Amino acid sequence: MSDLTDITLKDALEGLKARRFSSAEITQAHLTAMEGARALNAYVAETPEKALAMAAQADARIAKGEAGPLEGAPLGIKDLFCTEGDRSAACSRILENFRPTYESTVTANLWRDGAVMLGKLNMDEFAMGSSNETSACGPVVNPWRSKGSNRKLTPGGSSGGSASSVAANIALGATATDTGGSIRQPAAFTGTVGIKPTYGRCSRWGVIAFASSLDQAGPIARTVEDAAILLKSMSGHDPKDSTSLPVEVPDFPSFVGKSVKGLRIGVPKEYRVDGMPAEIETLWAQGIDWLKDAGCEIVEVSLPHTKYALPAYYIIAPAEASSNLARYDGMRYGLRVGDGGSLTDVYEETRAAGFGDEVKRRILIGTYVLSAGYYDAYYLKALKVRRRIADDFTQAFGKVDALLTPTAPSAAFGLGENSSDPVAMYLNDIFTVTVNLAGLPGMSLPGGVDAQGLPLGLQLIGRALDEGTLFSLGGALEKAAAFKARPEKWW
Amino acid sequence: MSIDAATVRKVAKLARIREAEERLEPLARELSGIMAWIEQLNEVDTDGVEPMTSAVNVPMPMREDVVTDGGDASRVLSNAPKSDKGFFVVPKVVE
Numbered sequence: 074m075s076d077l078t079d080i081t082l083k084d085a086l087e088g089l090k091a092r093r094f095s096s097a098e099i100t101q102a103h104l105t106a107m108e109g110a111r112a113l114n115a116y117v118a119e120t121p122e123k124a125l126a127m128a129a130q131a132d133a134r135i136a137k138g139e140a141g142p143l144e145g146a147p148l149g150i151k152d153l154f155c156t157e158g159d160r161s162a163a164c165s166r167i168l169e170n171f172r173p174t175y176e177s178t179v180t181a182n183l184w185r186d187g188a189v190m191l192g193k194l195n196m197d198e199f200a201m202g203s204s205n206e207t208s209a210c211g212p213v214v215n216p217w218r219s220k221g222s223n224r225k226l227t228p229g230g231s232s233g234g235s236a237s238s239v240a241a242n243i244a245l246g247a248t249a250t251d252t253g254g255s256i257r258q259p260a261a262f263t264g265t266v267g268i269k270p271t272y273g274r275c276s277r278w279g280v281i282a283f284a285s286s287l288d289q290a291g292p293i294a295r296t297v298e299d300a301a302i303l304l305k306s307m308s309g310h311d312p313k314d315s316t317s318l319p320v321e322v323p324d325f326p327s328f329v330g331k332s333v334k335g336l337r338i339g340v341p342k343e344y345r346v347d348g349m350p351a352e353i354e355t356l357w358a359q360g361i362d363w364l365k366d367a368g369c370e371i372v373e374v375s376l377p378h379t380k381y382a383l384p385a386y387y388i389i390a391p392a393e394a395s396s397n398l399a400r401y402d403g404m405r406y407g408l409r410v411g412d413g414g415s416l417t418d419v420y421e422e423t424r425a426a427g428f429g430d431e432v433k434r435r436i437l438i439g440t441y442v443l444s445a446g447y448y449d450a451y452y453l454k455a456l457k458v459r460r461r462i463a464d465d466f467t468q469a470f471g472k473v474d475a476l477l478t479p480t481a482p483s484a485a486f487g488l489g490e491n492s493s494d495p496v497a498m499y500l501n502d503i504f505t506v507t508v509n510l511a512g513l514p515g516m517s518l519p520g521g522v523d524a525q526g527l528p529l530g531l532q533l534i535g536r537a538l539d540e541g542t543l544f545s546l547g548g549a550l551e552k553a554a555a556f557k558a559r560p561e562k563w564w
Numbered sequence: 565m566s567i568d569a570a571t572v573r574k575v576a577k578l579a580r581i582r583e584a585e586e587r588l589e590p591l592a593r594e595l596s597g598i599m600a601w602i603e604q605l606n607e608v609d610t611d612g613v614e615p616m617t618s619a620v621n622v623p624m625p626m627r628e629d630v631v632t633d634g635g636d637a638s639r640v641l642s643n644a645p646k647s648d649k650g651f652f653v654v655p656k657v658v659e
């Protein structure tokens with residue numbers, strides 16, 4: 074039998090259904106590969122007993138002819154999703170010993186459809202970071218390396234464990250979340266496909282909150298079709314999340330392979346930024362040509378407020394985070410430090426010991442911009458700029474059906490390389506964050522490699538609730554790019 | 565606008581995060597750097613622009629005001645740092 078970890082989700086599901094191999098076999102193959110890949114630090118908890126028990130149940134359902142759409146497929150779950158009885162800590166010390174007594178809606182949807190859980194994946198603490206270096210569990214290592222170098226590279230963040238595990242064949246696919254680019258930038262850095270759907274497509278219930286008006290779950294996968302299969306299962310209206318949209322979930326996989334002839338594709342001129350590597354410019358131009366060849370019409374568009382998206386985000390996201398993270402008070406769950414002191418002592422010492430530097434920094438910024446005298450100048454101003462950014466997209470989508478941009482302004486960088494300057498790190502999300510502010514769907518897929526042999530991503534942005542068009546365009550780009558590069562196994 | 569150590573002390577107090585005295589200056593420099601970068605928002609003309617508070621344009625859904633869950637104290641308490649006889653145990657709140 075060929076290697077059951079080196080396979081797409083689609084092929085795995087077909088093989089399981091045809092009973093060419095069992096879920097127990099493919100799950101065990103992944104558990105063994107995970108043991109051998111611990112140098113990547115992608116998993117913060119492996120759950121082999123749960124995985125094998127779920128695989129046995131899946132095999133029983135397949136035998137009875139009751140297979141669900143994901144029956145028997147082993148997946149990795151980002152540590153931000155609550156899974157009942159398991160570690161669900163957002164890679165923060167403050168939640169280290171927290172064991173939820175409930176299941177997030179997104180993971181419950183995956184299990185309903187037959188998927189198997191391999192374990193919990195590493196991430197930036199509370200999803201605040203772009204390199205996985207803010208994790209209390211240490212950084213994830215990218216399976217990709219520059220040609221002829223042993224230097225450890227970041228897989229991006231915050232969904233670094235999700236991206237690394239899919240690229241290194243230690244999960245068939247993974248859940249991830251995206252508040253400012255945390256699905257798409259890691260996908261770009263690891264040669265994988267990631268989609269952040271329209272805000273409200275996936276329920277946020279049971280997903281540990283960072284910035285509630287921006288947070289959205291989505292998959293990271295090996296192919297556009299695999300991402301479509303996963304997103305279909307993850308999506309759906311949930312009365313437990315009041316921002317979850319009461320709309321039908323389209324059959325996303327059926328959009329992959331559809332003709333894109335006649336679609337109008339916008340190329341926003343503001344995404345040409347100073348200091349962007351020439352190779353990314355070249356890939357972008359290549360992507361435009363691929364879509365032209367597929368019959369699309371290319372239109373230059375303007376999104377004039379693009380450069381203000383990141384500064385607006387760094388008011389809105391920390392403001393929401395400072396409110397959301399106020400719940401970690403050491404009283405009802407999570408870490409408690411300083412027992413014996415006053416109530417305020419316990420609050421202050423618990424939060425000082427439980428949160429890492431980046432989380433504290435963002436809570437302080439959020440508290441500052443919401444404090445008396447500054448609310449209008451910062452928070453309200455940012456919400457108005459957010460409207461301007463959303464209006465830019467509305468204007469553009471009057472003329473085009475989707476937008477094509479690079480995903481990130483660089484390829485994967487070395488661990489430790491950008492960590493001394495917070496603003497330099499924030500700039501990683503310059504092309505992705507606009508989509509979160511406007512609530513739109515965005516997909517990253519690999520387009521090629523740079524001179525160092527590292528993957529580079531292209532981003533497609535769509536109208537609200539029009540993920541289908543992104544899957545069609547993604548399918549067309551994937552076919553044209555024929556991206557076959559894989560990281561050389563060193564771990 | 566520049567943030568000084570006294571402001572950091574005040575904000576940390578509001579956020580209930582203890583910061584050592586020697587951390588206040590470095591934090592003030594870091595936060596000032598970030599806020600200086602954010603100042604560019606002032607270039608944007610936002611006169612008459614309605615603030616955008618939600619990414620989805622749908623009315624807040626309403627539901628019947630009925631009990632949907634509850635009566636499960638042991639699950640609620642299962643992650644409590646300290647509990648006793650079905651209650652959370654917390655430091656003294658009222659003297």
